[in-house]
Amino acid sequence: MDIRQAALKCLIKTLEHDKIYDETYNFYAEKVNNPFELKNIFSGAVKYKLTLDYFIDKISSKKISQLSPEVRNILRLGIFELEFLKRPDYAVVNSYVELCREVDKKAVKFVNAVLRNFIRKKDDIIPQQSRLGETKYLSILYSHPEWLVKKWIKTYGRERAEKICEYNNSPAKVTLRVNTLKISKNDLLDVFTEKNINFTESEISKDCIIVTGSGNIKNIPGFREGFWAVQGESSSLVSEVLAPEPGELVLDFCAAPGTKTTHIAMLMQDKGKITAVDISAERLKKIEENCKRLGVKSIKTLAGDAVKLDFAEKFDRVLIDVPCSNTGVFAGRPDARWKKTPESIEDLSQLQMKILKNAAIQLKPGGILVYSTCSIEPEENELLIKRFIKENKNFTPENFRIEAAFGSEKFPGFLQILQSEHNIDGFFIAKLRSKQ
Secondary structure (H helix, E strand, O other), X not given: OOHXXXXXXXXXXXXXXXXXXXXXXXXXXXXXXXXXXXXXXHHHHHHOHHHHHHHHHHHOOOOHHHOOHHHHHHHHHHHHHHHOOOOOXXXXXXXXXXXXXXXXXXXXXXXXXXXXXXXXHHHHOOOOHHHHOHHHHHHHHHOOOHHHHHHHHHHHOHHHHHHHHHHHOOOOOEEEEEOOOOOOHHHHHHHHHHOOOOEEEOOOOOOEEEEOOOOOXXXXXXXXXXXXXXXXXXXXXXXXXXXXXXXXXXXXXOOOOOHHHHHHHHHOOOOOEEEEEEOOHHHHHHHHHHHHHHOOOOEEEEEOOOOOOOOOOOEEEEEEEOOOOOOOOOOOOOOHXXXXXXXXXXXXXXXXXXXXXXXXXXXXXXXXXXXXXXXXXXXXOHHHHHHHHHHOOOEEEOOEOOHHHHOOOOEOOEEEEOHHHHOOOOEEEEEEEEOO
């Protein structure tokens, strides 16, 4: 299948029919010769949807809402390639006009006119802060919901907010965590070198490797052998903070797809018992698949609601990576920014507190509880943890260090990672200890 045709189908499914981004991409990645290029166009057009729609409304004789899904998304893709990928004008226009001819012959002249109009007028329609005001300008320039940009400016200031938006629009890193149950990091690096895989070692996580130009992830050497798992640098720090010991009883609430769960097993040398809970029995299958590929034996899966589930046997350590707004991982989840509202963050914080309170009950006296999100919203993170501690006097913050990432710096029980500060995904990690 032609890449632009595949990108159009992906865009329609994701933006018009609310299909899951990753599932949509993975389906069409198998139908094209260059999956990396498909992801480049598809993810970029999803991320820059607001900016692209702003341009279309400035140069089109019809409002974007009046256009068919096919035409609307052909224009988005065409303008994305012209403006952000700087592709040759003639080649882009000709390709998308021909694509339009296949899906909507009546709109060919219109698409041709709009794309050529953009080429002529683009310098005149670039967003200007003097006309739009600070918040709307940044919202359109970086293609983020205006309410969220306003919130970040209030919380973190203009400079940080802008850097967060810049990071979110950058290509997502492909980061692999070595599975030391099967291979050492040095040996895996030797495999990559031998197979001419371009990589750099993470400066943040001792177990992570960043690969470039990977295309289909399953084609990277070591996938079938279980030598590595896909895991972001920020995400990999969570299990390090949990610091499980071999032989312990560990509970992982909200565990699917099991990336952190299998990391816990690796840190425990696969010795002990890990109970991985998720509300979705279907998603638990992913954990079981990952365990089989990675050679993990210590994990037992259980379908259940983390708000209600109770265990007779209490645990040495509990991890809860709660459902969250995903505002720290927009780079890798391009569609997530379009699915959130201020109300959804409030709803999530209420759910997070319920899960946290129930998780706390499952802990042995003196046990460790780690709470994490891939969010940068205080309501889901620091404010929530402080409220929990205030209401639960038997829990205290536990100081921790993450040597590889932050040297000798000691964190007073929690850490908010911002994209603007460390050039990695935004994450929040809190470590609490129950009193004896």
